[in-house]
Amino acid sequence: MLVINSGSSSLKYQLVDPDSGVARATGNVERIGEGSSSVADHGAALRRAFDTLADDGIDLRVCGLAAVGHRVVHGGQEFFRPTLLDDAVIGRLEALSELAPLHNPPALKGIEVARKLLPDVPHIAVFDTAFFHDLPPAAATYAIDRELAERWRIRRYGFHGTSHRYVSERAAAFLDRPRGDLKQIVLHLGNGCSASAIAGTRPVDTSMGLTPLEGLVMGTRSGDIDPSVVSYLWHTAKMGVDEVESMLNQRSGVWGLAGERDFRRLREMIESGDDAAQLAYSVFIHRLRKYIGAYLAVLGHTDVISFTAGIGENDAAVRRDAVAGLEGLGIALDQRRNLGGGKGQIARISKDGSPIAVLVVPTNEELAIARDCVSVLAGC
Numbered sequence: 480m481l482v483i484n485s486g487s488s489s490l491k492y493q494l495v496d497p498d499s500g501v502a503r504a505t506g507n508v509e510r511i512g513e514g515s516s517s518v519a520d521h522g523a524a525l526r527r528a529f530d531t532l533a534d535d536g537i538d539l540r541v542c543g544l545a546a547v548g549h550r551v552v553h554g555g556q557e558f559f560r561p562t563l564l565d566d567a568v569i570g571r572l573e574a575l576s577e578l579a580p581l582h583n584p585p586a587l588k589g590i591e592v593a594r595k596l597l598p599d600v601p602h603i604a605v606f607d608t609a610f611f612h613d614l615p616p617a618a619a620t621y622a623i624d625r626e627l628a629e630r631w632r633i634r635r636y637g638f639h640g641t642s643h644r645y646v647s648e649r650a651a652a653f654l655d656r657p658r659g660d661l662k663q664i665v666l667h668l669g670n671g672c673s674a675s676a677i678a679g680t681r682p683v684d685t686s687m688g689l690t691p692l693e694g695l696v697m698g699t700r701s702g703d704i705d706p707s708v709v710s711y712l713w714h715t716a717k718m719g720v721d722e723v724e725s726m727l728n729q730r731s732g733v734w735g736l737a738g739e740r741d742f743r744r745l746r747e748m749i750e751s752g753d754d755a756a757q758l759a760y761s762v763f764i765h766r767l768r769k770y771i772g773a774y775l776a777v778l779g780h781t782d783v784i785s786f787t788a789g790i791g792e793n794d795a796a797v798r799r800d801a802v803a804g805l806e807g808l809g810i811a812l813d814q815r816r817n818l819g820g821g822k823g824q825i826a827r828i829s830k831d832g833s834p835i836a837v838l839v840v841p842t843n844e845e846l847a848i849a850r851d852c853v854s855v856l857a858g859c
């Protein structure tokens with residue numbers, strides 16, 4: 480399987496065997512469409528990826544490729560199963576771009592070019608919203624005018640679903656417990672950050688909403704704010720809606736507060752006494768702790784908390800600070816295990832007697848997407 484993940488300015492790809500999980504090739508084309516870059520758009524990025532694979536001796540036309548899986552961020556209410564792409568489906572996906580103007584168009588561009596370059600294999604879309612399709616109404620519904628919400632399909636959709644599902648499955652396997660018996664909190668902390676509460680196999684809450692802007696503080700996204708900020712800026716600062724939206728998505732979060740979004744660099748800035756970096760980190764941790772507390776209450780009883788993605792897998796200080804002082808709630812971290820945790824392996828970082836197990840679980844969205852594609856091919 481070839482898995483393609485087209486983000487707003489990057490294109491990640493992986494050629495992976497869904498049975499063994501072994502990746503034969505992985506790559507990332509970055510800075511697409513930026514002035515300094517030689518990669519004009521996602522079409523050029525995909526051609527670049529194919530050239531790189533060819534340089535490595537992999538000809539996608541003759542390597543036994545079974546399908547191409549495409550990560551699509553927003554599936555709306557309509558798409559929640561992995562879906563074979565044809566012209567009709569693509570037309571319906573284009574209509575959905577209104578719901579996700581920042582996220583779906585790059586994926587659609589990637590799909591268009593990949594279908595041209597590889598016309599003889601099935602192309603399958605896997606949706607980031609899929610896992611959260613059946614969120615309980617109490618968690619999925621915004622308390623706004625009901626008719627308006629229904630007419631414009633405004634609900635909490637949730638994102639990073641492929642990762643939340645994969646990590647919750649891996650956590651259950653690691654603990655040697657059936658997933659159906661466990662109540663889990665998954666913290667996906669990368670450039671985008673989201674939390675989920677999962678009871679058995681079913682998510683019961685998640686932090687992202689109509690779009691991936693809601694919830695935790697992220698690299699460049701604000702997460703939760705009072706919606707009145709938008710109208711206030713419109714009235715008083717005379718900013719247009721598009722301007723405010725791009726500020727909240729691209730110039731907020733830890734970057735908006737400290738001018739840096741990479742947590743490795745943010746740590747160096749804190750250590751050198753940078754107050755803005757310290758504030759950005761404190762705001763990030765404060766929000767994260769609020770969500771952990773909220774999901775402990777939503778679940779009532781929690782068995783396991785898993786940290787995943789770039790920050791969750793690699794930043795021991797974030798893990799320590801996220802759950803510090805929560806022994807009374809059943810969370811006791813083992814500081815030595817926490818420092819050694821991650822490094823590409825699933826690991827328990829809580830003390831042996833901790834009522835709630837705390838894990839570091841490397842996510843692998845590409846493998847999960849490849850396996851979803853297998854399920855579609857099996858039904859073909």
Ligand code: ADP
Binds near residue numbers: 794
């Ligand atoms: P995405 O897939 O959303 O682009 P990732 O899951 O790859 O993001 O996470 C990227 C982020 O992870 C980086 O911006 C950086 O902040 C953080 N990160 C990566 N490696 C480390 C590390 N060793 N220590 C701390 N943070 C890290």
